[in-house]
Amino acid sequence: MLHVLAEMPVQPWLIAVLAVAAVGIVLALLAISVYNALVRYSTGYQNNFAQIDVQLKRRHDLIPNLVEVAKGYMGHERGTLEAVIAARNQAVSGLAAAKANPGDAAALAGLSGAEGALSGALGRLFAVAEAYPDLKANANMMQLSEELTSTENRIAFARQAFNDAVTRFNQYRRSFPPILLAGLFGYGQDAAMLEVTPTERASLQQVPAVKF
Amino acid sequence: MLDFQAQQDQARRRTGVLLAMYALGLVVVAALTAPIFVLILVAVTNSRSKSAEAVFHVLEHPVNFMATGWGQTVLTGAALFTAAVMLGASLHRLAVLRGGGGVLARELGASLATAGSEDPQERRLLNVVEEIAIAASIPTPPVYVLREESGINAFAAGYAPSDAVVVVTGGMLRRLNREQLQGVVAHEFSHILNGDMRLNIRLLALLHGIAALSLIGRVMLESGRYSRKGGGLMLPGMALLIIGAIGAGVAALIRAAISRQREYLADASAVEFTRNPAGLAGALKVVGGAGPHGRVTSARASQCNHMFFADGRASLASSLLASHPPLADRIRRLDPTWDGRWPASQVEEAPEVGRAAAPWAAAALADVRTSIPLAPAATAVPARPAAANAGSAAVAGWSAQIVLQRVQSARTRIDAIRPELLAAARDAFDAQALLLGMLLSRRPEIARAQADAIADTLGVAVQLRATALQRLLLVGEAKETRLPLVLLALGTLANLSPPQYRKLRDALDRVLAANTKMDLFKLCVQRMIAAHLDARHGGDARAVVQYYSLARLGPECSTLLSAVAAAGGKELTAEETDVLVRRSGEPLKLPGLLRGRSAAELRAVAIHDALARLGEASAPLRRRVVECCATLAGADEVLHHGESELVSAIADALRVPLM
Numbered sequence: 001m002l003h004v005l006a007e008m009p010v011q012p013w014l015i016a017v018l019a020v021a022a023v024g025i026v027l028a029l030l031a032i033s034v035y036n037a038l039v040r041y042s043t044g045y046q047n048n049f050a051q052i053d054v055q056l057k058r059r060h061d062l063i064p065n066l067v068e069v070a071k072g073y074m075g076h077e078r079g080t081l082e083a084v085i086a087a088r089n090q091a092v093s094g095l096a097a098a099k100a101n102p103g104d105a106a107a108l109a110g111l112s113g114a115e116g117a118l119s120g121a122l123g124r125l126f127a128v129a130e131a132y133p134d135l136k137a138n139a140n141m142m143q144l145s146e147e148l149t150s151t152e153n154r155i156a157f158a159r160q161a162f163n164d165a166v167t168r169f170n171q172y173r174r175s176f177p178p179i180l181l182a183g184l185f186g187y188g189q190d191a192a193m194l195e196v197t198p199t200e201r202a203s204l205q206q207v208p209a210v211k212f
Numbered sequence: 213m214l215d216f217q218a219q220q221d222q223a224r225r226r227t228g229v230l231l232a233m234y235a236l237g238l239v240v241v242a243a244l245t246a247p248i249f250v251l252i253l254v255a256v257t258n259s260r261s262k263s264a265e266a267v268f269h270v271l272e273h274p275v276n277f278m279a280t281g282w283g284q285t286v287l288t289g290a291a292l293f294t295a296a297v298m299l300g301a302s303l304h305r306l307a308v309l310r311g312g313g314g315v316l317a318r319e320l321g322a323s324l325a326t327a328g329s330e331d332p333q334e335r336r337l338l339n340v341v342e343e344i345a346i347a348a349s350i351p352t353p354p355v356y357v358l359r360e361e362s363g364i365n366a367f368a369a370g371y372a373p374s375d376a377v378v379v380v381t382g383g384m385l386r387r388l389n390r391e392q393l394q395g396v397v398a399h400e401f402s403h404i405l406n407g408d409m410r411l412n413i414r415l416l417a418l419l420h421g422i423a424a425l426s427l428i429g430r431v432m433l434e435s436g437r438y439s440r441k442g443g444g445l446m447l448p449g450m451a452l453l454i455i456g457a458i459g460a461g462v463a464a465l466i467r468a469a470i471s472r473q474r475e476y477l478a479d480a481s482a483v484e485f486t487r488n489p490a491g492l493a494g495a496l497k498v499v500g501g502a503g504p505h506g507r508v509t510s511a512r513a514s515q516c517n518h519m520f521f522a523d524g525r526a527s528l529a530s531s532l533l534a535s536h537p538p539l540a541d542r543i544r545r546l547d548p549t550w551d552g553r554w555p556a557s558q559v560e561e562a563p564e565v566g567r568a569a570a571p572w573a574a575a576a577l578a579d580v581r582t583s584i585p586l587a588p589a590a591t592a593v594p595a596r597p598a599a600a601n602a603g604s605a606a607v608a609g610w611s612a613q614i615v616l617q618r619v620q621s622a623r624t625r626i627d628a629i630r631p632e633l634l635a636a637a638r639d640a641f642d643a644q645a646l647l648l649g650m651l652l653s654r655r656p657e658i659a660r661a662q663a664d665a666i667a668d669t670l671g672v673a674v675q676l677r678a679t680a681l682q683r684l685l686l687v688g689e690a691k692e693t694r695l696p697l698v699l700l701a702l703g704t705l706a707n708l709s710p711p712q713y714r715k716l717r718d719a720l721d722r723v724l725a726a727n728t729k730m731d732l733f734k735l736c737v738q739r740m741i742a743a744h745l746d747a748r749h750g751g752d753a754r755a756v757v758q759y760y761s762l763a764r765l766g767p768e769c770s771t772l773l774s775a776v777a778a779a780g781g782k783e784l785t786a787e788e789t790d791v792l793v794r795r796s797g798e799p800l801k802l803p804g805l806l807r808g809r810s811a812a813e814l815r816a817v818a819i820h821d822a823l824a825r826l827g828e829a830s831a832p833l834r835r836r837v838v839e840c841c842a843t844l845a846g847a848d849e850v851l852h853h854g855e856s857e858l859v860s861a862i863a864d865a866l867r868v869p870l871m
Contacts, residue, residue, distance in 0.1 A: 161712060
């Protein structure tokens with residue numbers, strides 16, 4: 001029997017078939033892990049968006065109270081007050097749209113535009129309120145503006161975390177080999193970050209600086 | 213409490229036996245498959261037409277074949293190859309599963325439950341998780357919800373407590389009341405603390421290794437079958453398939469048996485946490501009564517059947533392979549008076565109004581108190597250990613006293629926290645500021661340096677908030693609620709992004725460096741923060757054990773025990789400290805190595821390093837050290853709340869669950 005083994009030739013094509021099969025298995029495993037990673041990163045930034053959502057809602061909920069208190073003192077400044085309410089409602093719908101689609105560039109651009117406009121309107125409100133010392137001294141007003149300030153900080157923090165998560169997703173999606181499979185799995189587009197619009201940047205510098 | 217210890221030991225013993233059987237099974241499978249690979253090699257290295265012939269030749273004269281050098285090489289090679297395949301597959305699976313609990317939760321498409329959620333049931337869930345986490349003295353893990361899933365189930369995932377997450381189905385949120393939810397969450401926490409997930413992951417990985425062999429066999433069988441001339445591969449292929457299948461079957465049986473033991477253990481531990489068997493029993497009854505509607509149906513979630521609270525599979529035909537004990541058995545162990553009838557499927561419970569819906573709404577700017585506390589308020593527990601015997605039973609009694617006190621007061625402690633501090637602990641931005649504020653010194657020069665460090669790394673806004681929160685923290689009753697706040701804040705900070713985490717760590721290091729004389733509690737907090745944040749964000753959740761004996765850690769033990777003595781509030785002389793340290797340190801078995809250090813000698817850095825090095829000792833040693841600290845703390849016969857908090861902090865800094 002030994003001579004049978006000694007004489008046998010190695011069959012190259014069979015080895016080749018086995019090799020291809022092994023490679024195939026490896027590729028399949030790779031594809032599975034790429035898919036899971038894409039799901040993981042995308043769920044990750046969606047979860048982070050939920051955190052921003054919480055803070056933005058908080059901001060939106062504070063504003064009607066603020067306007068109510070201010071109305072008691074500066075009833076003539078109807079234009080300014082109404083502008084704030086209008087901007088706030090715009091921001092609320094912008095948030096709803098973005099929440100439905102957290103990675104979508106258009107929705108997020110709409111959201112940051114609306115929030116920026118809201119910051120602008122608030123800035124103008126506080127600027128006008130400077131002329132009403134009674135309003136400044138009101139306890140509710142002080143508490144509400146303090147809450148607003150801290151909310152701004154939290155929004156900035158949550159936004160940072162969201163943008164980091166989006167960056168991580170995008171980097172992974174664009175790397176090799178995920179880029180080959182991403183389109184196949186339904187992740188053909190980069191996720192968008194929540195940018196700070198120029199208006200918002202300018203007015204952010206204003207709102208926290210208000211001292212009561 | 214001691215009865216629970218006995219149960220735990222029994223479950224651990226049984227697990228050990230089963231693991232040994234598992235290992236034996238692996239060896240047998242490997243031994244059986246090596247010859248198969250030999251045959252495969254023979255078949256493969258022959259021409260197609262002669263392969264079947266060659267294989268039969270080998271089978272007829274195996275001894276001759278094995279006697280040759282060629283035969284032995286092939287056999288060794290085959291054995292190694294088998295081992296490599298099994299090991300490779302196991303490691304691959306292990307790597308995937310060890311990615312962390314959050315990884316798995318997100319892969320299933322579960323969404324994070326946040327404190328500001330609109331759904332009152334999610335907020336209720338978060339409150340429950342917080343209570344149990346505080347009772348167990350671990351940071352609140354992230355909580356994920358499988359919202360679309362209407363089955364009633366939950367699981368805990370992750371490799372270690374600092375890595376853990378809890379995942380709950382939407383069906384569970386809607387169908388269980390608060391008491392039952394609490395029982396389930398406590399059950400999941402028990403899994404986390406008993407290391408069941410780690411065990412399960414290892415077993416799964418090994419199982420995967422055996423299954424890989426069977427897979428290869430199947431591939432060969434089919435390739436042999438479909439090719440007319442490839443007959444030689446069929447026989448070894450079939451043999452491999454059969455052996456692999458049998459091996460995998462046996463391994464699965466053993467794994468299921470281990471899993472059932474751990475489930476009983478988790479049920480028992482849950483009762484220890486909540487002191488309320490009715491909650492968990494009620495939840496199990498609801499699951500049973502829900503029938504097929506209670507089962508998990510989504511395909512992706514069914515990957516995790518093994519981890520679920522109750523067996524989610526539709527058919528429980530093979531009870532030997534079931535990963536969970538039968539529901540009826542579990543209910544009877546918890547509630548011996550049960551009559552065996554399942555409750556009718558109920559309408560979904562209306563959620564109670566717990567925490568305020570929108571804490572920032574104007575009306576709720578006032579104080580918000582929570583729902584009914586579970587247990588009477590904590591009082592100073594007099595020092596009378598449960599067991600009558602002296603020695604180790606007494607020491608166990610001290611740890612037990614501390615746990616009892618925590619369990620009874622977890623809800624009350626959370627309620628006692630000032631709302632501003634509580635809200636701060638639940639928000640990521642403020643949680644950072646809260647932890648930093650806790651570490652700030654009361655001495656102005658040092659506080660200023662620390663504030664500068666914070667402003668440098670994290671920004672002025674954080675620094676201002678930290679200083680403001682520090683003021684709140686120094687107010688009278690706030691001091692007693694520091695540990696729960698730390699645990700809550702650490703839970704919130706689990707969701708930081710990597711750049712944010714790095715900045716925070718940087719700030720923490722600089723704050724510590726600025727203070728030469730930190731008190732023991734702050735040092736423990738600092739270590740807790742470092743350990744938990746690093747584990748959750750940095751990478752390997754497993755700390756590498758450096759010390760298996762305390763022989764080289766004498767100075768560190770002395771330092772720690774002296775620090776505990778110094779924290780007792782009374783001014784002690786060097787001799788008194790020495791006596792106390794030696795007496796309480798007896799169980800450590802370090803004759804002559806323990807030396808009390810007076811308060812003046814103790815430096816913050818030394819204590820910090822002592823905690824760090826003791827943290828690298830093996831688990832039994834760490835437990836012993838904590839128990840000695842507990843004895844020392846209780847040495848003046850009354851366990852004050854502050855001292856129990858200190859011992860809890862030490863236990864957490866050394867990663868010893870006080871159970």
